[in-house]
Amino acid sequence: xxxxxxxxxxxxxxxxxxxxxxxxxxxxxxxxxxxxxxxxxxxxxxxxxxxxxxxxxxxxxxxxxxxxxxxxxxxxxxxxxxxxxxxxxxxxxxxxxxxxxxxxxxxxxxxxxxxxxxxxxxxxxxxxxxxxxxxxxxxxxxxxxxxxxxxxxxxxxxxxxxxxxxxxxxxxxxxxxxxxxxxxxxxxxxxxxxxxxxxxxxxxxxxxxxxxxxxxxxxxxxxxxxxxxxxxxxxxxxxxxxxxxxxxxxxxxxxxxxxxxxxxxxxxxxxxxxxxxxxxxxxxxxxxxxxxxxxxxxxxxxxxxxxxxxxxx
Amino acid sequence: xxxxxxxxxxxxxxxxxxxxxxxxxxxxxxxxxxxxxxxxxxxxxxxxxxxxxxxxxxxxxxxxxxxxxxxxxxxxxxxxxxxxxxxxxxxxxxxxxxxxxxxxxxxxxxxxxxxxxxxxxxxxxxxxxxxxxxxxxxxxxxxxxxxxxxxxxxxxxxxxxxxxxxxxxxxxxxxxxxxxxxxxxxxxxxxxxxxxxxxxxxxxxxxxxxxxxxxxxxxxxxxxxxxxxxxxxxxxxxxxxxxxxxxxxxxxxxxxxxxxxxxxxxxxxxxxxxxxxxxxxxxxxxxxxxxxxxxxxxxxxxxxxxxxxxxxxxxxxxxxxxxxxxxxxxxxxxxxxxxx
Numbered sequence: 245x246x247x248x249x250x251x252x253x254x255x256x257x258x259x260x261x262x263x264x265x266x267x268x269x270x271x272x273x274x275x276x277x278x279x280x281x282x283x284x285x286x287x288x289x290x291x292x293x294x295x296x297x298x299x300x301x302x303x304x305x306x307x308x309x310x311x312x313x314x315x316x317x318x319x320x321x322x323x324x325x326x327x328x329x330x331x332x333x334x335x336x337x338x339x340x341x342x343x344x345x346x347x348x349x350x351x352x353x354x355x356x357x358x359x360x361x362x363x364x365x366x367x368x369x370x371x372x373x374x375x376x377x378x379x380x381x382x383x384x385x386x387x388x389x390x391x392x393x394x395x396x397x398x399x400x401x402x403x404x405x406x407x408x409x410x411x412x413x414x415x416x417x418x419x420x421x422x423x424x425x426x427x428x429x430x431x432x433x434x435x436x437x438x439x440x441x442x443x444x445x446x447x448x449x450x451x452x453x454x455x456x457x458x459x460x461x462x463x464x465x466x467x468x469x470x471x472x473x474x475x476x477x478x479x480x481x482x483x484x485x486x487x488x489x490x491x492x493x494x495x496x497x498x499x500x501x502x503x504x505x506x507x508x509x510x511x512x513x514x515x516x517x518x519x520x521x522x523x524x525x526x527x528x529x530x531x532x533x534x535x536x537x538x539x540x541x542x543x544x545x546x547x548x549x550x551x552x553x554x555x556x557x
Numbered sequence: 558x559x560x561x562x563x564x565x566x567x568x569x570x571x572x573x574x575x576x577x578x579x580x581x582x583x584x585x586x587x588x589x590x591x592x593x594x595x596x597x598x599x600x601x602x603x604x605x606x607x608x609x610x611x612x613x614x615x616x617x618x619x620x621x622x623x624x625x626x627x628x629x630x631x632x633x634x635x636x637x638x639x640x641x642x643x644x645x646x647x648x649x650x651x652x653x654x655x656x657x658x659x660x661x662x663x664x665x666x667x668x669x670x671x672x673x674x675x676x677x678x679x680x681x682x683x684x685x686x687x688x689x690x691x692x693x694x695x696x697x698x699x700x701x702x703x704x705x706x707x708x709x710x711x712x713x714x715x716x717x718x719x720x721x722x723x724x725x726x727x728x729x730x731x732x733x734x735x736x737x738x739x740x741x742x743x744x745x746x747x748x749x750x751x752x753x754x755x756x757x758x759x760x761x762x763x764x765x766x767x768x769x770x771x772x773x774x775x776x777x778x779x780x781x782x783x784x785x786x787x788x789x790x791x792x793x794x795x796x797x798x799x800x801x802x803x804x805x806x807x808x809x810x811x812x813x814x815x816x817x818x819x820x821x822x823x824x825x826x827x828x829x830x831x832x833x834x835x836x837x838x839x840x841x842x843x844x845x846x847x848x849x850x851x852x853x854x855x856x857x858x859x860x861x862x863x864x865x866x867x868x869x870x871x872x873x874x875x876x877x878x879x880x881x882x883x884x885x886x887x888x889x890x891x892x893x894x895x896x897x
Contacts, residue, residue, distance in 0.1 A: 398598050405835050406869045410609050413857045413865060490725050494835075497727045498842065498854055510727070517731035517843060521739050531728045538723045 283547025369427025374434025699783025721777025
């Protein structure tokens, strides 16, 4: 004897709820990120620098390796200093020229190309190694986890930049190798973060609940595990990129990285430091570009951390 | 009755187990375990560095004039390069245990040990001055920021710290040289013009710029660390209790808050040393100081394998030992940490 179908007491509310679009984790994060002024400004400036780097050959009539001995260490026409050794007569060479008369503007942009490329490639390498290693250790757990993390601990205590230097010496400043070597240095922290995150998520109640509700393993990983691991990983990636750019510039500054006529910010700063008494613009422009880029990444990293960290809501 | 006895007896039993000697024993066993643990790490470093050097295409004397084969043979024999690789490795390890890093391949009249020994006083003095300055200034800034939490003073101190962390040594060094060395800065009526390079027997004015450059990023990191931990400590119950008792506020800071607020600094000591070692590569290069870092860069640029190998091993051991000391010290100072 079935009871007559009575309407659900909250039917009206449920009807309304169907029309309301839920806010996902990512919508929330994006909103918070865009409310952070420093992060937004950082992203905008970074986008400009990146675009300029990509379009570099179109932005200047000069080639990055075109030598002009009639304009050696010339300041730009607008340079405020008085007693300069040589001044570009017209509005060309916006940033002046270097000690063999190459246009500094295009060289700074080419430096940006190398630095950003190193940042992306080396960070991807570290991401790949770190995530696979960390996830494996976290998921499998037990004895293997212990051994794997002990290995990471040992590597942590090695002064890695020295090993990158040895690599560069041994393999004669191979460009690709430098990308990989720096990436291989930076994966340790990534692996620790991913492992810790996987371990803690594996035991969370909502995973158990999902499993009890009959959700498949793949869906659990996609809906519950990945979103929770991705947050810290993204944050760490934005902090790894500037670290990698720094490492590359450090090597190039010491003469062990990118070789002439190709250039990077480290090379330009090193050349500028040698010439700064007669041609300070050779130091100042690349240094400022690099500092701004590093600042931007740090601001974005901070913004992302505030946006993605669920504890801070 | 029995229950009451139990109650009296129980803590006694515990005390016997946790008597005053036990932490010392636990600490010693922890220290010994750490020292034993450092040995394989050092071994890994030596092995890795040695074999990386040996897979290098071409020998150390390739760039030079072609020599008659018998002379080449003699040279190879003199440096043990004619022996099989594992034997060379054995010889190197054996000598290393006696503190002998072998001869330098490029500076023919010197052994690597001599080169390191001649650079060490310079590097050490630079590094120690930098770390002393960093801890002093960084701690002061951090405490100051924590006491003015979320006010202008705090924000400006932390913005400066952010600048210090972001801008690398090889940018600050030339910029500071440009302003304080080349242009000269007029400060309070004094014309300040510092030497832009050279060691000159370690005169104070020669040390100011390099030490400043080395210390800046560390000041920034330390002030952030101290601010973070002090903010937390100042909110804790025992600080509130001290305040409620009417302890004067500077005493609250100095006697109660600082003790645990400065603990994170101890564990930062290791990374700080490592960062200073890396930083000294740049600083010694820029300011032309005759320290170990400069030898290392010269060795790397000249492919002087034994010198590079020696300096890496030396730096690595230094960092590992100091990390170990910092870890042990932390456990001595913080009773909450267990020895496991």
